[in-house]
Amino acid sequence: MGIVLDNLSKIENLPGGGIALATSDSLINWARTSSVWPLTFGLACCAIEMMAAYASRFDFERMGVFPRPTPRQADVMFVAGTVAKKMADPIIRIYKQMPEPKFVIAMGGCANCGGPFYDSYSVVKGVDKIIPVDVYLPGCPPRPEALMYAVIKLQEKMKKMTVKGGHGATPLQAAGSRKLV
Amino acid sequence: MTQETPAALKTDQMFINFGPQHPSTHGVLRIALTVEGEVVIKGDPDVGFLHRGMEKLFEARTYPQALVLTDRLDYTSAMHNNLAYCLAVERLAGIQVPPRAQYIRVLVAELNRIASHLVFFGTFGVDMGAFTPFLYAFREREMILDLFEMLCGGRLLYSYLRIGGVSADLPAGWTEKCREFVNFFKPMLGDYDTLLSGNPIFQSRTKGVGFISAEKAVAWGLSGPALRGSGVNYDVRKADPYCVYDKLNFTVPLGTNGDCFDRYYCRMREMGQSAEIVLQCLDALSGAEPTPGEVIAKGVPKMFKPAAAQAYSHVEASRGDLGFFAVSDGGLNPYRMHVRGPSFINVAILQEILVGCKIADVVAILGSLDIVLGEVDR
Ligand code: SF4
Numbered sequence: 001m002g003i004v005l006d007n008l009s010k011i012e013n014l015p016g017g018g019i020a021l022a023t024s025d026s027l028i029n030w031a032r033t034s035s036v037w038p039l040t041f042g043l044a045c046c047a048i049e050m051m052a053a054y055a056s057r058f059d060f061e062r063m064g065v066f067p068r069p070t071p072r073q074a075d076v077m078f079v080a081g082t083v084a085k086k087m088a089d090p091i092i093r094i095y096k097q098m099p100e101p102k103f104v105i106a107m108g109g110c111a112n113c114g115g116p117f118y119d120s121y122s123v124v125k126g127v128d129k130i131i132p133v134d135v136y137l138p139g140c141p142p143r144p145e146a147l148m149y150a151v152i153k154l155q156e157k158m159k160k161m162t163v164k165g166g167h168g169a170t171p172l173q174a175a176g177s178r179k180l181v
Numbered sequence: 182m183t184q185e186t187p188a189a190l191k192t193d194q195m196f197i198n199f200g201p202q203h204p205s206t207h208g209v210l211r212i213a214l215t216v217e218g219e220v221v222i223k224g225d226p227d228v229g230f231l232h233r234g235m236e237k238l239f240e241a242r243t244y245p246q247a248l249v250l251t252d253r254l255d256y257t258s259a260m261h262n263n264l265a266y267c268l269a270v271e272r273l274a275g276i277q278v279p280p281r282a283q284y285i286r287v288l289v290a291e292l293n294r295i296a297s298h299l300v301f302f303g304t305f306g307v308d309m310g311a312f313t314p315f316l317y318a319f320r321e322r323e324m325i326l327d328l329f330e331m332l333c334g335g336r337l338l339y340s341y342l343r344i345g346g347v348s349a350d351l352p353a354g355w356t357e358k359c360r361e362f363v364n365f366f367k368p369m370l371g372d373y374d375t376l377l378s379g380n381p382i383f384q385s386r387t388k389g390v391g392f393i394s395a396e397k398a399v400a401w402g403l404s405g406p407a408l409r410g411s412g413v414n415y416d417v418r419k420a421d422p423y424c425v426y427d428k429l430n431f432t433v434p435l436g437t438n439g440d441c442f443d444r445y446y447c448r449m450r451e452m453g454q455s456a457e458i459v460l461q462c463l464d465a466l467s468g469a470e471p472t473p474g475e476v477i478a479k480g481v482p483k484m485f486k487p488a489a490a491q492a493y494s495h496v497e498a499s500r501g502d503l504g505f506f507a508v509s510d511g512g513l514n515p516y517r518m519h520v521r522g523p524s525f526i527n528v529a530i531l532q533e534i535l536v537g538c539k540i541a542d543v544v545a546i547l548g549s550l551d552i553v554l555g556e557v558d559r
Contacts, residue, residue, distance in 0.1 A: 039202075040204045041202050042208060043208070043209055043231065044208070044231055044253070044256065044554070044555055045252075045253055045256035045337060045338060045555060047208070048256060048257060048300070048337055049336070049337055051300075051304075051319070052319060052322075052323070052326075052336075055303070055315060055316060055318075055319030055320075055323075056316045056317075056319050056320040056323070057319070057320065057323045069203075069204045071202075081231070082231060082233050084229070084230055084231050084232050084233060084558070086229050086230050086232060087201065087209055087230040087231065090201050090202060090209075090230070094202050116249060116250060116253065117233045117234070117238065119238065119241060120233050120234040120235075120237070120238055121234050121237065122232050122233060122234045123233055123234065140338070141336075141337050141338065143336060
């Protein structure tokens with residue numbers, strides 16, 4: 001419980017110990033922010049930097065980021081690379097398979113806006129054209145540290161989430177703007 | 182490796198989509214598998230999920246601008262792409278590269294080969310269910326990336342090689358650091374053998390799996406370790422030497438059986454040879470002979486118009502014979518730039534060798550070909 005107590009902002013220790021009171025938001029958000037499980041899913045060059053982030057020097061797992069090979073177990077999708085038009089459909093499908101609440105980090109110039117392929121006939125100019133994006137991470141490729149920073153930014157966003165209003169969704173989701181057409 | 186299912190055990194045929202989102206396809210390859218029980222009866226690779234229209238984009242960039250795109254072909258060995266592209270454009274425009282730059286080019290290309298094979302070693306281990314080698318491989322790879330970062334600031338995509346030479350001379354202290362790395366790295370190859378190559382589980386998953394005969398390898402146009410694993414002695418560095426490879430002393434490791442293990446082990450031994458080449462280049466660069474500082478041909482303008490002509494150059498990249506075919510119509514941009522990507526040609530053989538193997542072997546065979554989808558789809 002030590003870690004929990006240290007990290008929960010809205011927590012009260014009752015005299016005598018053994019019982020602690022916290023808002024459900026802070027408890028759920030604490031759990032959510034400390035186990036951000038991304039989908040093992042790479043598209044292009046940026047995916048190599050994503051792999052480097054999981055490997056020895058950067059050790060993403062110490063932040064609770066532990067890759068899952070199936071969308072059913074994933075919380076966040078790193079769109080690491082160029083989204084070609086042929087790949088757009090599978091990406092939407094994978095996104096739909098992820099359970100709520102789900103998040104997307106667009107990693108690299110390509111996923112943000114097309115990057116070096118801004119004038120290509122076969123590239124989707126930004127993954128936000130097909131799925132909602134929570135964090136945009138610039139760079140070509142972004143360094144692994146930058147990817148960690150993006151996850152920290154996402155955690156900050158998660159901490160603001162509230163369970164009131166339905167399904168523990170992000171404010172955007174609750175407002176219905178994240179609905180896919 | 183054809184295994185007959187006993188008639189009594191005949192099951193229904195099943196269609197399986199392997200990819201495009203699958204941790205073992207190393208990117209966005211899709212293989213349409215038809216299986217009967219455990220046995221694959223048909224496997225068709227479906228490429229194009231990363232098609233970025235690269236060859237068309239070359240036509241919309243000037244020659245120096247297009248260099249940046251070449252990095253993004255085979256992104257784990259960007260130096261080789263830079264090199265092949267620069268050689269083709271230099272041949273087209275008749276540019277002479279100073280000797281020092283040639284040594285540096287070979288030096289960084291071989292370092293990049295080690296880095297790229299380390300990615301292969303790590304991910305192939307993960308494919309076969311061994312996670313630990315991945316951590317070792319990436320530890321050493323980070324050291325190479327540090328060296329590259331000192332050179333040009335990039336970790337993955339460098340654009341360090343320029344038309345006419347390289348962008349800058351080796352910075353102070355770089356040679357020592359590089360030597361330190363090579364001395365650290367060479368004994369590590371032995372560790373890798375104990376970690377993975379000698380592992381009985383790993384061996385039983387790779388030995389005798391995905392057999393490619395020498396004739397078949399040649400007929401399908403394979404190149405690189407995928408070809409040499411079958412015992413065919415073809416390496417562009419020896420067969421058609423470029424830069425200073427004819428002055429360097431190295432051997433080309435060959436396999437005998439043409440199975441997954443031999444292809445894997447070819448790459449492992451190639452890393453040792455690359456380390457030797459790196460040392461030889463460092464020795465050559467430490468003297469006063471190739472004049473320090475002279476690393477780019479004089480008078481190559483920012484924009485230039487080669488005379489209408491065509492030129493082809495190829496190099497031995499980490500995955501095989503990588504070629505660039507440049508056509509100029511006398512304008513600022515290439516009229517046509519064709520890329521002969523080894524991964525694209527190597528992936529084609531899957532449709533033949535997957536037939537008759539077990540489902541679990543698909544991952545081993547695909548991993549042993551070591552394709553990079555950026556180059557397959559372009
Ligand atoms: S942003 Fe750059 S590094 Fe990332 S996928 Fe695109 S081209 Fe590759």
